[in-house]
Amino acid sequence: MTGELPHHSQENNEVSTRNIKSEIKDAASVEKNLYQYVDKELDTVASGKFLKVQIKVIPESQFPMWATTFASMLCANPELANLTNKELAALIENESGETGFNYTIISKKLSEGQRHHAGEILRKHGYATDTLVKGTDIKRIVKDDVRTEALKDDGVVFHADGVSMGRKRYAYRQRAVTPSGKPWHDFCIRLAGDDTSLQAFLAARTIGINDFVSRDEAARATASPEEAARRHKLERQATESRRLTKIMSADGANRNGAGAIADFKAMHTPDRCLQWTSDGLMACAQ
Incomplete structure (x- = not known):
């Protein structure tokens, strides 16, 4: 109505x-x-x-598309991001063919629709939009040439030998599993008296594997000699599961016995693999 x-x-x-x-x-x-x-x-x-x-x-609104106009204008000419909001408002009026645009609107929070459409334009020009909230953020993103997303403060700090949340620090422990050479699989932390796999912890904190790998590498690069030594003691070479070997080696009506292992290892490696990214499970070329 x-x-x-x-x-x-x-x-x-x-x-x-x-x-x-x-x-x-x-x-x-x-x-x-x-x-x-x-x-x-x-x-x-x-x-x-x-x-x-x-x-x-x-x-x-007389200017329902002002945020889209604003983003397009700045992406086309980034030098305009150095102008004041009042000067930019005059340019928005000129682009829209209307008058009466209140320049203070630029500093207000964008609606969901404005964020979506303005963000699409910024992303097409290679800008990161995770900090896009207000109209002035469009100007800031272009002016500062923001191309990468900011690190998320999820309250979790990774160390070479453990992880901390708030004032509590949890040391990595070896899991009672066949080592895979992947820390998120091989390590666990002690929570409420139980050993919790690091992978389960990451899932509970909505931290992706790629995100963890990047933060783990940064933690190891800045680790103290003591932290580095403790991490070195925790690491184990990846080994083949004895249970899998036993299953594949067993002879039966539908198995080839020990030959199955060689056949399995000789299988053609696909040209594509899957890996976790911030956008989910993605296919990648090997």
Whole structure:
């Protein structure tokens, strides 16, 4: 259900300043009347039915696409990011063919739709948009040439020999498993009296394997001699599972015995592999 608010008069090609507070008051009044009408209509609904109505009335924007225009303009000419918000507002008006754009809107929080469309434009030009919240962030991202996402502060700090959360530090321990040479599989930490695999811990904290690998490498690069020594003691060479070897070596009607191991190892390695990324499981060329 929509309605039009009264237009302001236009004389001598000059648009009078919009009284936003008055328009918001009018919108609230319209919304109240609509709810009263809807409540009366709902009273006529047969019993046993459950209905919910949500109404939102807001003043219509003269510049519904300003964020998209703003992002396109700055991506096309990054030097414009050095201008003030007031100067940029004049350029947005010029691009839109309208007047009356309030430059203070640029510093306000973007709507979900504005973030999506403006973000798409920024990403197409190679910019990172994880910090895009307000209109001024569009200017900051272009001005500072932000091309990589900021590190997320998830409250977890990785060390060469363990992990810490808050003031509590948990040392890595060897798991009672056949070592694979991968720390997230081979290590565990002691939580609430139980050994919890590092991989399960990462999943619980929504930390991807690639993210862990990067942070683990950084931790090892800056480790103290003591931390490095403890990590070295924990690491074991990857070995083949004896259980898998036993299963594959067993002769049977549907098995080739010990020859299956050689056949398995001689299998053609696919040209593509799978790896975890920040976007999920992705195929990659070997």
